Amino acid sequence: SRRSDVGEPLYLTPLIQSGDITTAQDLARVTDPLPGTESTPMESYSGFITVDEAFDSNTFFWFFPAQVDPAEAPVVIWLQGGPGSSSLFGLLELHGPIITRFDENGDTVGTVNEYTWAKKANMLYIDNPVGSGYSYTKTSGLPTSQEDVAIDLYEFLIQWFTMFPQYQANEFYAFGESYGGKWVPTIAKKIHDENPTADLKINLAGIGIGDGFMSPPETAVYGDYLYQ
Template identity: 40%
Template sequence: FFHCLVCVKMVAVWLLFFFSVNVEGFFFFPEIEKFYLPGDADAGISLYLTPLLEEGKYEEAQQLSRVKPDLGNITSYSGFFTINKHCQSNLFFWFFPAQKGQWKDAPLLLWLEGGPGLTSLYSILLTIGPLKYHEGELQKQEFSWNLETNLLLIDQPVGTGYSFTKSGCYAKNETDVGEGLYKALIQFYQLFPELVKNNFFISGQSYAGHYIPALGHAIHKYNPGAEVKISLAAMMIGNGLSDAETQLDYGNHLYYLGLIDDAARDVYNQNYKQFVQDIKDKNWNAASKLSYAFRGFLYDKFVGRKVDFFNYIDGSSISPRNLSRYIQSAEFRKALQIGYLPFHSFPNVYHFLRN
Protein backbone atom coordinates (compact mmCIF):
# COMPACT_ATOMS: atom_id res chain seq x y z
CA PHE A 1 0.00 0.00 0.00
CA PHE A 2 2.63 2.49 1.04
CA HIS A 3 4.71 1.79 -2.03
CA CYS A 4 1.84 3.33 -4.00
CA LEU A 5 2.05 6.60 -2.10
CA VAL A 6 3.54 9.71 -3.65
CA CYS A 7 6.77 10.09 -1.75
CA VAL A 8 7.93 13.53 -0.77
CA LYS A 9 11.54 14.32 -1.62
CA MET A 10 13.47 15.76 1.29
CA VAL A 11 14.20 18.98 -0.52
CA ALA A 12 10.46 19.52 -0.85
CA VAL A 13 10.10 19.48 2.92
CA TRP A 14 11.56 22.99 3.04
CA LEU A 15 9.12 24.29 0.46
CA LEU A 16 6.13 22.67 2.13
CA PHE A 17 7.19 24.00 5.50
CA PHE A 18 7.51 27.60 4.43
CA PHE A 19 4.28 27.38 2.45
CA SER A 20 2.48 25.94 5.44
CA VAL A 21 3.43 28.62 7.93
CA ASN A 22 2.25 31.40 5.65
CA VAL A 23 -1.25 30.20 4.79
CA GLU A 24 -4.37 31.99 6.01
CA GLY A 25 -4.22 32.71 9.72
CA PHE A 26 -7.57 31.47 10.96
CA PHE A 27 -8.77 28.17 12.31
CA PHE A 28 -11.58 25.62 12.21
CA PHE A 29 -12.90 23.38 14.94
CA PRO A 30 -16.10 21.80 16.28
CA GLU A 31 -17.11 22.24 19.90
CA ILE A 32 -16.07 19.55 22.35
CA GLU A 33 -17.95 19.20 25.60
CA LYS A 34 -16.00 18.58 28.78
CA PHE A 35 -17.09 15.94 31.28
CA TYR A 36 -15.86 15.79 34.84
CA LEU A 37 -15.11 12.72 36.93
CA PRO A 38 -17.22 11.93 39.98
CA GLY A 39 -15.44 12.17 43.30
CA ASP A 40 -15.15 8.41 43.77
CA ALA A 41 -13.88 7.66 40.25
CA ASP A 42 -10.77 5.50 39.82
CA ALA A 43 -8.84 6.93 36.86
CA GLY A 44 -5.56 5.20 37.67
CA ILE A 45 -2.16 6.84 37.23
CA SER A 46 -0.47 9.11 34.71
CA LEU A 47 2.47 7.26 33.14
CA TYR A 48 5.49 9.49 32.44
CA LEU A 49 8.07 7.52 30.49
CA THR A 50 10.82 10.11 29.99
CA PRO A 51 12.56 9.54 33.37
CA LEU A 52 12.88 5.82 32.61
CA LEU A 53 14.18 6.48 29.11
CA GLU A 54 16.77 8.90 30.46
CA GLU A 55 18.00 6.18 32.81
CA GLY A 56 18.29 3.75 29.92
CA LYS A 57 15.48 1.54 31.25
CA TYR A 58 13.97 1.03 27.83
CA GLU A 59 12.55 -2.46 28.33
CA GLU A 60 10.96 -1.51 31.63
CA ALA A 61 9.42 1.58 30.06
CA GLN A 62 8.04 -0.47 27.19
CA GLN A 63 6.54 -3.04 29.55
CA LEU A 64 4.93 -0.35 31.71
CA SER A 65 3.44 1.40 28.69
CA ARG A 66 1.56 -1.74 27.59
CA VAL A 67 -2.18 -1.15 27.85
CA LYS A 68 -3.63 -3.86 30.10
CA PRO A 69 -6.00 -5.50 29.59
CA ASP A 70 -6.01 -5.25 25.80
CA LEU A 71 -8.86 -3.07 24.58
CA GLY A 72 -10.94 -4.91 21.99
CA ASN A 73 -8.31 -7.68 21.95
CA ILE A 74 -5.86 -5.24 20.33
CA THR A 75 -2.30 -4.82 21.63
CA SER A 76 -1.39 -1.20 22.31
CA TYR A 77 0.91 1.04 24.33
CA SER A 78 0.35 4.50 25.80
CA GLY A 79 1.83 7.13 28.06
CA PHE A 80 3.44 10.56 28.15
CA PHE A 81 6.69 11.95 26.74
CA THR A 82 8.12 15.05 28.41
CA ILE A 83 9.27 17.55 25.78
CA ASN A 84 10.07 20.48 28.09
CA LYS A 85 10.97 19.85 31.72
CA HIS A 86 11.03 23.50 32.72
CA CYS A 87 7.48 23.99 31.47
CA GLN A 88 6.36 20.48 32.48
CA SER A 89 5.16 20.01 28.91
CA ASN A 90 4.11 16.46 28.02
CA LEU A 91 2.67 14.88 24.89
CA PHE A 92 0.29 11.92 25.13
CA PHE A 93 0.74 9.00 22.71
CA TRP A 94 -1.09 5.77 21.84
CA PHE A 95 0.70 3.15 19.76
CA PHE A 96 -0.72 0.11 17.95
CA PRO A 97 1.75 -2.47 16.58
CA ALA A 98 0.85 -3.92 13.19
CA GLN A 99 -1.66 -6.75 13.54
CA LYS A 100 -0.35 -8.94 10.71
CA GLY A 101 3.13 -10.28 10.09
CA GLN A 102 6.16 -9.16 12.07
CA TRP A 103 5.37 -5.73 13.50
CA LYS A 104 9.05 -5.06 14.09
CA ASP A 105 9.58 -5.11 10.31
CA ALA A 106 6.52 -3.02 9.43
CA PRO A 107 6.58 0.71 8.61
CA LEU A 108 5.54 3.27 11.21
CA LEU A 109 2.76 5.73 10.46
CA LEU A 110 2.14 8.77 12.67
CA TRP A 111 -1.36 10.25 12.61
CA LEU A 112 -1.86 13.92 13.50
CA GLU A 113 -5.21 15.67 13.93
CA GLY A 114 -5.91 19.31 13.14
CA GLY A 115 -8.18 21.81 14.84
CA PRO A 116 -5.89 23.28 15.90
CA GLY A 117 -6.29 21.62 19.27
CA LEU A 118 -8.38 18.58 18.29
CA THR A 119 -7.41 15.26 19.85
CA SER A 120 -6.35 12.46 17.51
CA LEU A 121 -8.50 10.07 19.54
CA TYR A 122 -11.50 10.93 17.39
CA SER A 123 -9.90 9.73 14.15
CA ILE A 124 -8.42 6.67 15.82
CA LEU A 125 -11.77 5.58 17.29
CA LEU A 126 -13.99 6.58 14.38
CA THR A 127 -12.05 6.04 11.18
CA ILE A 128 -8.48 4.75 10.80
CA GLY A 129 -7.73 2.92 14.05
CA PRO A 130 -8.01 -0.77 14.96
CA LEU A 131 -10.68 0.06 17.54
CA LYS A 132 -14.05 1.66 16.95
CA TYR A 133 -16.35 3.29 19.44
CA HIS A 134 -19.84 1.80 19.50
CA GLU A 135 -22.56 2.32 22.10
CA GLY A 136 -20.27 3.03 25.02
CA GLU A 137 -17.52 0.52 24.34
CA LEU A 138 -14.56 -0.18 22.07
CA GLN A 139 -14.79 -2.96 19.49
CA LYS A 140 -12.28 -4.30 17.02
CA GLN A 141 -12.39 -2.53 13.67
CA GLU A 142 -12.41 -4.92 10.72
CA PHE A 143 -10.61 -2.51 8.43
CA SER A 144 -7.81 -0.45 9.91
CA TRP A 145 -4.68 1.36 8.82
CA ASN A 146 -2.65 -0.77 11.19
CA LEU A 147 -3.39 -4.21 9.80
CA GLU A 148 0.11 -4.27 8.30
CA THR A 149 1.39 -0.93 9.59
CA ASN A 150 2.46 0.29 13.01
CA LEU A 151 0.11 3.14 13.91
CA LEU A 152 1.05 5.95 16.30
CA LEU A 153 -1.07 8.86 17.46
CA ILE A 154 0.25 11.84 19.36
CA ASP A 155 -2.01 14.56 20.74
CA GLN A 156 -0.28 17.78 19.73
CA PRO A 157 0.62 20.51 20.36
CA VAL A 158 0.51 20.75 24.17
CA GLY A 159 -2.96 21.80 25.25
CA THR A 160 -4.56 19.27 22.90
CA GLY A 161 -6.50 16.32 24.30
CA TYR A 162 -4.48 14.92 27.19
CA SER A 163 -1.22 16.60 26.21
CA PHE A 164 -0.47 19.46 28.56
CA THR A 165 1.86 22.13 29.85
CA LYS A 166 1.78 23.50 33.38
CA SER A 167 3.64 26.72 32.72
CA GLY A 168 1.81 28.22 29.78
CA CYS A 169 4.47 27.12 27.27
CA TYR A 170 2.09 26.65 24.36
CA ALA A 171 3.21 26.45 20.74
CA LYS A 172 3.22 29.90 19.17
CA ASN A 173 3.84 28.77 15.60
CA GLU A 174 4.29 25.67 13.46
CA THR A 175 8.03 25.63 14.19
CA ASP A 176 7.24 25.09 17.88
CA VAL A 177 4.81 22.32 16.94
CA GLY A 178 7.38 20.55 14.77
CA GLU A 179 10.11 20.82 17.41
CA GLY A 180 7.85 19.37 20.11
CA LEU A 181 6.76 16.49 17.92
CA TYR A 182 10.34 15.72 16.99
CA LYS A 183 11.36 15.49 20.67
CA ALA A 184 8.48 13.12 21.35
CA LEU A 185 9.31 11.03 18.29
CA ILE A 186 12.93 10.56 19.36
CA GLN A 187 11.69 9.25 22.73
CA PHE A 188 9.27 6.94 20.97
CA TYR A 189 12.16 5.39 19.05
CA GLN A 190 14.04 4.95 22.33
CA LEU A 191 10.97 3.11 23.62
CA PHE A 192 10.72 1.01 20.45
CA PRO A 193 14.25 0.85 18.99
CA GLU A 194 13.12 -2.05 16.77
CA LEU A 195 11.42 0.47 14.48
CA VAL A 196 14.25 2.97 13.96
CA LYS A 197 15.34 1.65 10.57
CA ASN A 198 11.80 1.14 9.23
CA ASN A 199 10.13 3.57 6.86
CA PHE A 200 8.35 6.40 8.66
CA PHE A 201 5.25 8.16 7.32
CA ILE A 202 3.70 11.36 8.67
CA SER A 203 -0.03 11.62 8.04
CA GLY A 204 -3.01 13.65 9.18
CA GLN A 205 -5.88 15.81 8.11
CA SER A 206 -7.35 19.30 8.19
CA TYR A 207 -5.18 21.80 10.12
CA ALA A 208 -2.55 19.07 10.46
CA GLY A 209 -1.66 20.24 6.96
CA HIS A 210 0.42 22.79 8.90
CA TYR A 211 1.88 20.31 11.40
CA ILE A 212 2.98 17.58 8.99
CA PRO A 213 5.45 19.70 6.96
CA ALA A 214 6.66 21.28 10.22
CA LEU A 215 7.62 17.88 11.59
CA GLY A 216 9.13 16.90 8.25
CA HIS A 217 11.23 20.05 8.36
CA ALA A 218 12.41 19.30 11.90
CA ILE A 219 13.46 15.78 10.86
CA HIS A 220 15.29 17.17 7.83
CA LYS A 221 17.02 19.71 10.08
CA TYR A 222 18.19 17.38 12.85
CA ASN A 223 18.70 14.05 11.08
CA PRO A 224 22.27 14.69 9.86
CA GLY A 225 23.69 15.09 13.37
CA ALA A 226 21.21 12.95 15.29
CA GLU A 227 22.05 9.68 17.02
CA VAL A 228 18.57 8.44 16.11
CA LYS A 229 18.10 9.01 12.39
CA ILE A 230 14.46 8.90 11.32
CA SER A 231 13.77 7.17 7.98
CA LEU A 232 11.19 9.64 6.68
CA ALA A 233 9.66 8.07 3.56
CA ALA A 234 6.61 10.23 2.81
CA MET A 235 4.11 12.75 4.12
CA MET A 236 0.35 12.43 3.57
CA ILE A 237 -2.01 15.37 4.05
CA GLY A 238 -5.72 14.61 3.87
CA ASN A 239 -8.19 17.45 3.49
CA GLY A 240 -5.43 19.82 4.52
CA LEU A 241 -6.23 23.47 5.15
CA SER A 242 -3.88 25.26 2.79
CA ASP A 243 -6.04 27.49 0.55
CA ALA A 244 -9.09 28.63 2.48
CA GLU A 245 -10.38 30.89 -0.30
CA THR A 246 -10.75 27.86 -2.57
CA GLN A 247 -11.63 25.25 0.00
CA LEU A 248 -14.45 27.07 1.77
CA ASP A 249 -16.75 27.64 -1.19
CA TYR A 250 -19.40 25.56 0.59
CA GLY A 251 -22.42 27.09 -1.11
CA ASN A 252 -21.69 25.72 -4.56
CA HIS A 253 -20.40 22.45 -3.13
CA LEU A 254 -23.58 21.77 -1.15
CA TYR A 255 -25.77 22.99 -4.00
CA TYR A 256 -24.32 20.61 -6.57
CA LEU A 257 -24.63 17.75 -4.10
CA GLY A 258 -28.34 18.53 -3.98
CA LEU A 259 -28.29 19.36 -0.27
CA ILE A 260 -29.42 23.01 -0.52
CA ASP A 261 -31.65 25.00 -2.88
CA ASP A 262 -31.03 28.20 -4.86
CA ALA A 263 -32.05 30.50 -2.02
CA ALA A 264 -29.72 28.80 0.45
CA ARG A 265 -26.86 28.89 -2.05
CA ASP A 266 -27.39 32.64 -2.47
CA VAL A 267 -27.07 33.12 1.30
CA TYR A 268 -23.92 31.00 1.40
CA ASN A 269 -22.41 32.83 -1.56
CA GLN A 270 -23.12 36.26 -0.08
CA ASN A 271 -21.27 35.27 3.08
CA TYR A 272 -18.52 33.63 1.05
CA LYS A 273 -17.95 36.85 -0.89
CA GLN A 274 -17.46 38.72 2.39
CA PHE A 275 -15.25 35.89 3.64
CA VAL A 276 -12.92 36.25 0.64
CA GLN A 277 -12.74 40.00 1.16
CA ASP A 278 -11.85 39.51 4.84
CA ILE A 279 -9.01 37.21 3.79
CA LYS A 280 -7.66 39.78 1.37
CA ASP A 281 -7.90 42.42 4.09
CA LYS A 282 -6.21 40.02 6.57
CA ASN A 283 -9.18 40.43 8.88
CA TRP A 284 -8.70 36.99 10.40
CA ASN A 285 -11.24 37.28 13.23
CA ALA A 286 -14.05 38.20 10.86
CA ALA A 287 -13.01 35.46 8.42
CA SER A 288 -12.96 32.92 11.27
CA LYS A 289 -16.49 33.79 12.35
CA LEU A 290 -17.78 33.34 8.82
CA SER A 291 -15.95 30.04 8.42
CA TYR A 292 -17.68 28.76 11.57
CA ALA A 293 -21.04 29.87 10.17
CA PHE A 294 -20.46 27.91 6.95
CA ARG A 295 -20.23 24.67 8.90
CA GLY A 296 -22.32 25.67 11.90
CA PHE A 297 -25.27 28.04 11.86
CA LEU A 298 -25.80 28.05 8.09
CA TYR A 299 -25.33 24.30 7.82
CA ASP A 300 -27.83 23.67 10.60
CA LYS A 301 -30.33 26.03 9.04
CA PHE A 302 -30.21 24.83 5.45
CA VAL A 303 -28.98 21.23 5.64
CA GLY A 304 -29.54 20.01 9.19
CA ARG A 305 -27.62 17.52 11.28
CA LYS A 306 -29.49 14.52 9.90
CA VAL A 307 -26.95 14.73 7.10
CA ASP A 308 -23.55 13.95 8.60
CA PHE A 309 -21.10 16.75 7.87
CA PHE A 310 -18.24 14.35 7.17
CA ASN A 311 -20.22 11.67 5.32
CA TYR A 312 -23.35 12.91 3.56
CA ILE A 313 -23.99 9.44 2.06
CA ASP A 314 -24.41 7.74 5.44
CA GLY A 315 -27.39 9.11 7.33
CA SER A 316 -26.25 7.60 10.63
CA SER A 317 -23.53 9.22 12.68
CA ILE A 318 -21.99 8.69 16.08
CA SER A 319 -22.83 11.37 18.59
CA PRO A 320 -19.70 13.44 19.27
CA ARG A 321 -21.08 14.02 22.75
CA ASN A 322 -21.18 10.29 23.54
CA LEU A 323 -17.66 9.77 22.25
CA SER A 324 -16.40 12.80 24.17
CA ARG A 325 -17.95 11.41 27.33
CA TYR A 326 -16.30 8.04 26.77
CA ILE A 327 -12.75 9.28 26.16
CA GLN A 328 -13.02 11.40 29.31
CA SER A 329 -14.35 8.55 31.45
CA ALA A 330 -12.46 7.04 34.38
CA GLU A 331 -12.48 3.66 32.62
CA PHE A 332 -10.75 5.02 29.52
CA ARG A 333 -8.30 7.14 31.51
CA LYS A 334 -7.25 4.20 33.67
CA ALA A 335 -6.81 1.84 30.72
CA LEU A 336 -4.56 4.29 28.84
CA GLN A 337 -2.64 5.40 31.93
CA ILE A 338 -3.83 8.99 31.67
CA GLY A 339 -4.95 9.38 35.25
CA TYR A 340 -6.76 12.46 36.51
CA LEU A 341 -5.20 14.93 34.09
CA PRO A 342 -7.69 17.35 32.53
CA PHE A 343 -8.88 16.87 28.96
CA HIS A 344 -8.08 19.90 26.84
CA SER A 345 -10.06 21.34 23.98
CA PHE A 346 -9.18 24.25 21.70
CA PRO A 347 -9.00 27.63 23.49
CA ASN A 348 -5.35 27.84 24.54
CA VAL A 349 -3.92 26.17 21.42
CA TYR A 350 -6.11 28.36 19.24
CA HIS A 351 -5.22 31.54 21.13
CA PHE A 352 -1.44 31.09 21.06
CA LEU A 353 -1.22 29.92 17.45
CA ARG A 354 -3.47 32.73 16.27
CA ASN A 355 -1.46 35.41 18.04
Protein backbone atom coordinates in the same frame (compact mmCIF):
# COMPACT_ATOMS: atom_id res chain seq x y z
CA SER B 1 -19.17 -0.53 32.69
CA ARG B 2 -17.88 2.96 33.26
CA ARG B 3 -14.53 3.42 34.99
CA SER B 4 -13.73 6.68 36.73
CA ASP B 5 -10.45 5.60 38.38
CA VAL B 6 -7.82 5.26 35.67
CA GLY B 7 -4.86 5.48 38.04
CA GLU B 8 -1.91 7.85 37.95
CA PRO B 9 -0.36 9.25 34.73
CA LEU B 10 2.58 7.24 33.39
CA TYR B 11 5.56 9.50 32.68
CA LEU B 12 8.06 7.59 30.58
CA THR B 13 10.84 10.14 30.06
CA PRO B 14 12.76 9.31 33.28
CA LEU B 15 12.95 5.65 32.24
CA ILE B 16 13.95 6.57 28.69
CA GLN B 17 16.68 8.90 29.94
CA SER B 18 18.04 6.25 32.30
CA GLY B 19 18.12 3.67 29.50
CA ASP B 20 15.59 1.39 31.17
CA ILE B 21 13.51 0.91 28.04
CA THR B 22 12.40 -2.61 29.00
CA THR B 23 10.64 -1.25 32.07
CA ALA B 24 9.27 1.65 30.03
CA GLN B 25 7.71 -0.73 27.51
CA ASP B 26 6.40 -3.04 30.22
CA LEU B 27 4.73 -0.21 32.12
CA ALA B 28 3.30 1.35 28.95
CA ARG B 29 1.73 -1.93 27.83
CA VAL B 30 -2.07 -1.63 27.98
CA THR B 31 -3.13 -4.74 29.87
CA ASP B 32 -6.87 -4.21 30.38
CA PRO B 33 -9.01 -5.46 27.47
CA LEU B 34 -10.45 -2.61 25.46
CA PRO B 35 -14.27 -2.42 25.70
CA GLY B 36 -15.87 -4.76 23.19
CA THR B 37 -12.57 -6.46 22.32
CA GLU B 38 -12.28 -8.90 25.21
CA SER B 39 -12.33 -11.85 22.80
CA THR B 40 -9.73 -10.26 20.50
CA PRO B 41 -6.42 -9.64 22.32
CA MET B 42 -4.88 -6.40 21.09
CA GLU B 43 -1.32 -5.24 21.80
CA SER B 44 -0.93 -1.54 22.52
CA TYR B 45 1.17 0.91 24.53
CA SER B 46 0.31 4.29 26.02
CA GLY B 47 1.69 7.00 28.28
CA PHE B 48 3.21 10.47 28.48
CA ILE B 49 6.57 11.67 27.18
CA THR B 50 7.93 14.94 28.57
CA VAL B 51 8.95 17.16 25.67
CA ASP B 52 9.91 20.29 27.64
CA GLU B 53 10.74 20.01 31.34
CA ALA B 54 10.91 23.78 31.83
CA PHE B 55 7.21 24.16 30.98
CA ASP B 56 6.10 20.72 32.21
CA SER B 57 5.04 19.91 28.64
CA ASN B 58 3.89 16.30 28.31
CA THR B 59 2.69 14.58 25.15
CA PHE B 60 0.24 11.69 25.27
CA PHE B 61 0.39 8.78 22.83
CA TRP B 62 -1.30 5.46 22.12
CA PHE B 63 0.63 3.02 19.96
CA PHE B 64 -0.65 -0.10 18.18
CA PRO B 65 1.96 -2.36 16.56
CA ALA B 66 1.01 -3.66 13.13
CA GLN B 67 -1.07 -6.82 13.21
CA VAL B 68 0.95 -8.23 10.30
CA ASP B 69 4.77 -8.24 10.36
CA PRO B 70 5.38 -5.25 12.67
CA ALA B 71 9.14 -5.64 12.32
CA GLU B 72 8.91 -4.64 8.66
CA ALA B 73 5.76 -2.52 8.63
CA PRO B 74 6.07 1.28 8.43
CA VAL B 75 5.59 3.50 11.46
CA VAL B 76 2.73 5.92 10.80
CA ILE B 77 1.92 8.81 13.12
CA TRP B 78 -1.56 10.31 13.02
CA LEU B 79 -1.97 14.03 13.74
CA GLN B 80 -5.54 15.29 14.14
CA GLY B 81 -6.53 18.76 13.00
CA GLY B 82 -8.41 21.48 14.81
CA PRO B 83 -6.05 22.96 15.78
CA GLY B 84 -6.45 21.35 19.17
CA SER B 85 -8.36 18.15 18.40
CA SER B 86 -7.29 14.87 19.97
CA SER B 87 -5.81 12.23 17.69
CA LEU B 88 -7.92 9.72 19.59
CA PHE B 89 -10.67 10.79 17.19
CA GLY B 90 -8.70 9.21 14.38
CA LEU B 91 -8.07 6.15 16.54
CA LEU B 92 -11.58 5.58 17.87
CA GLU B 93 -13.69 6.92 14.99
CA LEU B 94 -11.71 6.53 11.77
CA HIS B 95 -8.96 3.97 11.24
CA GLY B 96 -7.85 2.59 14.60
CA PRO B 97 -8.16 -1.10 15.45
CA ILE B 98 -11.29 -0.39 17.46
CA ILE B 99 -14.26 1.86 16.78
CA THR B 100 -16.24 3.15 19.77
CA ARG B 101 -19.94 3.83 20.15
CA PHE B 102 -22.38 4.42 23.03
CA ASP B 103 -24.77 1.64 24.00
CA GLU B 104 -28.34 2.08 25.23
CA ASN B 105 -27.05 2.72 28.77
CA GLY B 106 -24.70 5.47 27.67
CA ASP B 107 -21.63 3.32 28.24
CA THR B 108 -18.77 3.31 25.75
CA VAL B 109 -18.41 0.06 23.85
CA GLY B 110 -15.98 -0.89 21.11
CA THR B 111 -16.04 -3.08 18.05
CA VAL B 112 -13.05 -4.48 16.22
CA ASN B 113 -12.36 -2.49 13.05
CA GLU B 114 -11.61 -4.97 10.28
CA TYR B 115 -10.43 -2.13 8.03
CA THR B 116 -7.94 -0.61 10.48
CA TRP B 117 -4.69 0.82 9.17
CA ALA B 118 -3.03 -1.07 12.01
CA LYS B 119 -3.32 -4.26 9.99
CA LYS B 120 -0.33 -3.24 7.90
CA ALA B 121 1.18 -0.26 9.73
CA ASN B 122 2.54 0.44 13.20
CA MET B 123 0.05 3.15 14.18
CA LEU B 124 1.16 5.86 16.60
CA TYR B 125 -1.61 8.25 17.66
CA ILE B 126 -0.27 11.46 19.23
CA ASP B 127 -2.23 14.24 20.96
CA ASN B 128 -0.42 17.12 19.26
CA PRO B 129 0.39 19.89 20.06
CA VAL B 130 0.66 20.04 23.86
CA GLY B 131 -2.66 21.39 25.07
CA SER B 132 -4.58 19.03 22.78
CA GLY B 133 -6.43 16.01 24.12
CA TYR B 134 -4.56 14.50 27.06
CA SER B 135 -1.31 16.33 26.26
CA TYR B 136 -0.75 19.27 28.58
CA THR B 137 1.62 22.06 29.54
CA LYS B 138 1.78 25.24 31.54
CA THR B 139 0.05 28.16 29.85
CA SER B 140 3.45 29.70 29.14
CA GLY B 141 4.45 26.49 27.34
CA LEU B 142 1.66 26.53 24.77
CA PRO B 143 3.13 26.73 21.25
CA THR B 144 2.66 29.97 19.35
CA SER B 145 4.00 28.90 15.94
CA GLN B 146 4.32 25.89 13.67
CA GLU B 147 8.01 25.80 14.54
CA ASP B 148 7.20 25.51 18.27
CA VAL B 149 4.90 22.58 17.53
CA ALA B 150 7.57 20.88 15.43
CA ILE B 151 10.22 21.27 18.15
CA ASP B 152 8.02 19.54 20.74
CA LEU B 153 6.87 16.83 18.35
CA TYR B 154 10.40 16.10 17.18
CA GLU B 155 11.55 15.76 20.79
CA PHE B 156 8.68 13.34 21.36
CA LEU B 157 9.66 11.24 18.34
CA ILE B 158 13.32 11.03 19.35
CA GLN B 159 12.34 9.78 22.81
CA TRP B 160 9.71 7.42 21.40
CA PHE B 161 12.16 5.80 18.97
CA THR B 162 14.65 5.52 21.83
CA MET B 163 11.99 3.69 23.83
CA PHE B 164 11.09 1.47 20.87
CA PRO B 165 14.46 0.95 19.13
CA GLN B 166 13.12 -2.04 17.19
CA TYR B 167 11.30 0.42 14.91
CA GLN B 168 14.13 2.88 14.25
CA ALA B 169 14.98 1.41 10.84
CA ASN B 170 11.36 1.14 9.68
CA GLU B 171 9.99 3.56 7.12
CA PHE B 172 8.33 6.52 8.84
CA TYR B 173 5.28 8.40 7.58
CA ALA B 174 3.46 11.42 9.03
CA PHE B 175 -0.27 11.48 8.24
CA GLY B 176 -2.96 13.96 9.27
CA GLU B 177 -6.16 15.68 8.28
CA SER B 178 -7.67 19.17 8.37
CA TYR B 179 -5.24 21.41 10.31
CA GLY B 180 -2.90 18.45 10.13
CA GLY B 181 -2.18 19.92 6.72
CA LYS B 182 0.10 22.27 8.66
CA TRP B 183 1.38 19.86 11.33
CA VAL B 184 2.43 17.17 8.85
CA PRO B 185 4.72 19.08 6.46
CA THR B 186 6.21 21.06 9.34
CA ILE B 187 7.33 17.96 11.25
CA ALA B 188 8.53 16.35 8.01
CA LYS B 189 10.73 19.38 7.32
CA LYS B 190 11.99 19.35 10.91
CA ILE B 191 13.02 15.70 10.55
CA HIS B 192 14.62 16.39 7.17
CA ASP B 193 16.62 19.29 8.62
CA GLU B 194 17.72 17.42 11.77
CA ASN B 195 18.56 14.02 10.27
CA PRO B 196 21.99 14.89 8.80
CA THR B 197 23.48 15.69 12.23
CA ALA B 198 21.17 13.72 14.55
CA ASP B 199 22.48 10.76 16.53
CA LEU B 200 19.12 9.06 16.05
CA LYS B 201 17.93 9.42 12.47
CA ILE B 202 14.26 8.99 11.61
CA ASN B 203 13.72 7.06 8.37
CA LEU B 204 11.37 9.62 6.82
CA ALA B 205 9.70 8.03 3.80
CA GLY B 206 6.68 10.22 3.08
CA ILE B 207 3.68 12.20 4.27
CA GLY B 208 -0.07 12.01 3.77
CA ILE B 209 -2.66 14.78 4.15
CA GLY B 210 -6.44 14.46 3.96
CA ASP B 211 -8.72 17.49 3.45
CA GLY B 212 -5.74 19.58 4.49
CA PHE B 213 -6.03 23.14 5.79
CA MET B 214 -2.80 24.42 4.30
CA SER B 215 -3.18 27.89 2.79
CA PRO B 216 -6.26 29.90 3.91
CA PRO B 217 -5.80 32.70 1.32
CA GLU B 218 -5.93 30.15 -1.48
CA THR B 219 -8.68 28.06 0.10
CA ALA B 220 -10.94 31.12 0.40
CA VAL B 221 -11.48 31.25 -3.37
CA TYR B 222 -12.31 27.55 -3.78
CA GLY B 223 -16.01 28.19 -3.16
CA ASP B 224 -16.45 30.34 -6.26
CA TYR B 225 -14.51 27.83 -8.35
CA LEU B 226 -16.53 24.83 -7.16
CA TYR B 227 -19.83 26.70 -7.61
CA GLN B 228 -19.21 27.21 -11.32
